[in-house]
Amino acid sequence: MPRAPEGALAALVALPFLLGAARAPAPAAGEVLFAFQDPEIVESSGLVVRDGLAVTVNDSGDPGRVFVVDPTSGETVGVTRWDTDPRDVEAVAPAGPGEVWVGDIGDNRHVRDSIEVLRVPVGRGDRTAEPERFELVYPDGATDAETLMTEPGTGRLVVVSKGVFGGTVYRAPARLDPGRPNRLEEIGTTLGLATDGSFFPDGRHLVVRNYGRAAVLTWPRLEELGSFDLPPQEQGESIAVDERGQVLVGTEGAFSEVQSVRVPRAIEAAMASPSPTPDPTPTSSASPSTTSDEVVGEAESGDEDGSWPALLVGGAVVLGLLLVLLVATAGAAARRRRG
Structure with missing residues (x-):
């Protein structure tokens, strides 16, 4: 069977985002809190904000290190290093006072037999x-x-x-054993192309x-209580919720900015409503009513602005992309026959 041209495949991968653009909801307003001033922070991927400090890591390819940043200035005030280079660091999560979890969890080619998390001390001042x-x-x-996220209360x-x-969505065992592989448990699904997440302080909600x-x-x-557009970013790969419940988002890039965003009121109201007793044994059947980026075109909870025009436009986009794919594939096959 002829292989579709890479451009056509890329267009299909981008389809969920095009459907979202068809609806074009207003993004959440962002307020810039600070910009990283350290020229060594070029691919911030993951963010933790605790005790008045921000912690981040560079994306894959960086040596083993974590940056501690003063959010009042954006200046790096501490770096923790270790000797063994990770394979593909992609995330950081809270691990208790003065510590973070570093997630060596990236696997773009799906070839790793296992992934690794490291418990790393952080704070002001450099250390090994x-x-x-x-x-x-x-x-x-x-x-x-x-x-990578940490459940409040249980860790x-x-x-x-x-x-x-x-x-x-996978959950790790309650107690991790450093001497053997720890098997993750599948418990549900969420939106597609997830680049980061964080729990809210109440432990009953996550983003x-x-x-x-x-x-x-x-x-x-x-x-799922609702979803919302984020402020435009170069390559948004981090989100954090601080101790007060403030949501912060960051992006890759040199001297990139960290912004605070407001969760839409309808979602805040849903979060504040009484919730049923938590299911002590969630299974893979526990999933949001809309589980992938196909929900990009939907209105958020409580929004009744009507979605039929967006669905019609989205359907036209789907048909157009499929037509491009079929024409490009047929053309490639014809050229091979002539050759």
């Missing part, structure tokens, strides 16, 4: 550490992920895969983002 390491394995084979780790049409959108879900049922 030997972080405690834990191996994690998926129940369903190699998976690419960029999202339990949560990983979200970077699936194109929906991210799978997951992709390159242009964020969704708020209940925990552990993973019922």
